[in-house]
Amino acid sequence: MSNKPLGTPARQALVALMTHVSEASNSELYEHFRMRIEKNIRQELESAGYIVWRKGLRGAIFHELTEDGWERARREVGAAAPERVSSAWLLHYGTLMHLDRLLATRNLQLADLYVGPLGIPRTDTEPSDEASTPSRDAAPPEGERVGSEPDGVEDRVRDAYQRLADAPGSLVSLARLRERLEDVARDDLDRVLRAMDRRREIHLEPDPNRKALTQAVREAAVTIGGEDKHLITIDHS
Structure with missing residues (x-):
């Protein structure tokens, strides 16, 4: 230093x-x-x-x-x-x-x-009181895994990107990625994308040419720090 x-x-x-x-x-x-x-x-x-x-x-x-x-x-x-x-x-x-x-x-x-990006509330804090904490013996809702992301979604994001990208590190529209993962719930996919971006396993970026964006591209965006991200890239170098 x-x-x-x-x-x-x-x-x-x-x-x-x-x-x-x-x-x-x-x-x-x-x-x-x-x-x-x-x-x-x-x-x-x-x-x-x-x-x-x-x-x-x-x-x-x-x-x-x-x-x-x-x-x-x-x-x-x-x-x-x-x-x-x-x-x-x-x-x-x-x-x-x-x-x-x-x-x-x-x-x-x-x-x-300094615990998180501006405009993004923390979601990894412990519950503030016992009343909001689920019982250890309570069964999770059907199809939901407690304390983890949906099964295999991160791997599916990587696989979908690899199939859509022209080359490693190239930019892919989130609209096209969502089409590949249309069976994944919107909230689940958004949560996975934000977590992967936070860990720098992927990079989510805004498209600077906002005037040319289609409605489908706008609706597919993930909002991070108050900014809509329309593109994903994964650098495998």
Whole structure:
């Protein structure tokens, strides 16, 4: 991990990626924070070992913090604001300092605070009370497996993608994928796709040419972080 001091834009990019939690494109960063990670900043963070990035559809660039990046972002939580920044950033860094004290006094980790992508509620938390917890002896509803995804759906997603893709890593419409898996319930397939995307086993991406989308393509989208994803890719390299 590099100990070289970061410039103000790089520090702000770290805070933005930390706040976003999941992999973020420049369009997502602009939508949420009105900022983008320019090429020189991306190179600065990449050379320090703080981010990895990839190119998506039509040159869209996606960024994600590495383990060293998360560690460096943790130091940013307790740091003084960069010089000559706007009042909004001064307020944000002031809030981060309060969070730093909370993390220290409660012996919490950064992962306890930044728990999921923006706009996506956590679904992996424990039930809040015993009344909402099913009895251990209760039988699951017919056709449902408790604590797991429907049988074989992940493997079927991979198989359907392989059959539809022109080449490994190419983009496939979710509308076409759903046609291959039409017997899988919509909610079950959406849940599997989100889980696989979260684990980086697949990548779900929006189609930037929104005006040209058919109604079928729009209806087949999976919404993640408040953004509709219309395409799937699996990189087997």
